[in-house]
Amino acid sequence: MTTQETGVQPQSGAMSLEELLSLPATVNVTTAGRALGIGRDKAYELIREGRFPVRTLPLGGTVRVPTAELWKILGVEGARV
Template identity: 35%
Template sequence: MTSEEEPTVQAAMDPLDDLVLAVRGDQDGESPDYELPPSVTLDQASEILGLTTEDSRRMQKDGTFPVPVIPIGSTRRVGTAPLIRTVGLTRVRKALRYRG
């Protein structure tokens, strides 16, 4: 994928039947360039956005967090697609690389 291409992001299932975001740079390609989780924790989103934990929690409570926050029980999640739109695909992809 070149820097001029706009990636497409679609929901897909990985080989283990987990929901992922399939990111494709080539509109005609069959397989995704890479896959990302559909959402991340509030702490992961804060790191991607360059916010401290304290600032992000305050902003989330005030309703001023830069991207929509999804409450799930007592936890808070942030959609990966809004993060991509806010800070760019490269930054999100680097932050979410699996360590192993």
């Protein structure tokens, strides 16, 4: 559903359901943080502390986050058709 269909505006900077469902298989930490409603710095802080709410994939000098795990924690698991 789009913002027009639901009549609900996402919070400033927050990701809409439509955006969330269109994400690729993995995303960067900034995008994952946005999906969770937290900033980039806070997301990296949580990763360093081992407290990020989903599994992360360290790949060389970058970190990726599995989108399916974001969907699950946000309660949109299986919503993609």
